[in-house]
Amino acid sequence: MTRVQLIGILATLCLFMALYFVFSYAKVEATMLEVQKIFYFHVSSAFTVFIAFGVTCLFSILYLIKRKDRYDMIAVASAELGIVFCTIVLLTGPIWARYAWNTWWNWEARLTSTLILWLMYIAYFILRSALAEETKRVYSAVLGIIAYLNVPIVYFSVEIWQGNLHPSTDTKMNLHPTMVKAWMISWLALSVLYVFLLVLRYQTERLKSQLETIQYQQMEKT
């Protein structure tokens, strides 16, 4: 059994443990009742998004300094995972909104900024696919850094632009201890899952570059 498979099994186990804690262990919340259980994975995904894009930014900086292809591969892999987790936030958010405020989309502050974030990193991939082979690594690293610098500004300004509908930080303090535990475990599970998918995605990127090198060598021969 390879190390990757081991992490995969660990991630799956963690996810099932998280499901147990979310559904059976955590107390049912008073106002949203069962629907509140969306919160655990919704918020944990949002946290993972920040970690993922942060990793992209970090490895973009490392790439610009050290110029090792490895770093670029990690940055790209992490950015794509960030988009996956962002998509989850964007899809579960409206389900919550539909129940709580009876609308699918109401330009609620944090959902709006997540949408902008999502668009920013989609643009990162659109640009990357259009760039020439010799420039694409450096350029996407530059964009990865700039985009991440923008994240706090976007969140801050959208938050102020809208009155805040989101359950704010002080209500989170009122969470029952069992809920906090379930939330922490969901976050842990999603982080392990993130690591697992990151390794998988990184492997894919390496295979791609290996293939490209071989094809390039063959072209040189003929």
Added chain:
Amino acid sequence: MHKSLWITVLIIFVVFFGLFIRSQVPVIITQDEVFAAIDDAIAETKAQVDKTEVEQVVNKALEKLEARQKKRLKFLVSAYFIIWLIFILYALWLGQTQDQLRKRLDQLEAGR
């Protein structure tokens, strides 16, 4: 390895989720139990009320509660279903891409 593994994970998830949903559906309260409970309550509080009217109201209230919970569970289930679907589809897609890339690599290696 990938496809079968992920499908197993999905199936386990569905089973797990089904068990949860079953455990959430309120204990089926039969008509007789409701009547008996109302009798007891009236006897204990010695309230002067019309028994059949109370029974109707209580039944209606129970129906309403059950319908609301059903709606809530629908939201919850769809949210978690989407989450798992995305994860599994993404992992499946990754596995498939890797398999294809490996195949191409092997072909090229053999050709050399």
Added chain:
Amino acid sequence: MKGFRQIIWLIRKDLALQFRTKDTLILIFVFSILVVLIFSFAFGPIFPDDPEDRAKLAASVLWTAFSFAGIITLNRSFDLERANGAIQGVRLTGVDPSNFYLSKVISTLVFLTMLELIVTPIALQFLEVLDVLPAIVQERLLLTLLKLIGVLAIGTLGFCAVGVIVSGISTSTHGKESLLSVVLLPLIFPVIMAGAKCSVSLLTTGGLEGNFWISILVVYSLVFLASAYLLFEFVIEG
């Protein structure tokens, strides 16, 4: 001191290029007026009577027009640099990449601010905002307009700080200039929001009292000026 002279020369080169042919200037002028026209026609049937609503509409139209005009300007300006390897030519003369970036930001800023100076009064008249401004603003109309231009210029600075580096990247993809708008628009979201809020406040009260949006504009400009200043050498080397 040498760096400063370099920047001045590069700015003069950029502005001379822009004003000699004047085609970019005419293009973005006509373009901005068209955007304003399209909006005033589109909103024609539901044009708000309330002065405050009208000010809000005008602010958003102005910022939309200038963002798009800015994107066109940046695309054109970097096309000139990329064409025939002009950028390599400039590099060969030993110009510091960071100075090149600063000069580009300043020349684009000057260019766009001139455009804003001309278009803003026309747009406000077209959107019929000038006549319904509250009395407190009417009294100091010129001052308010100047302040408005000032806010637009600060916003444009933030726009250019990010725009120059992003267009430096996106113009290297040949024939895919439309990419710039996809990449740049989500990045300048805070600028557009903060700028529109400041403009509305100016048009309705004549001042920016208790308005912290202006500080968002300033912080944004500073953050991206500093980071892009450091990162630009990587964009030029490719």
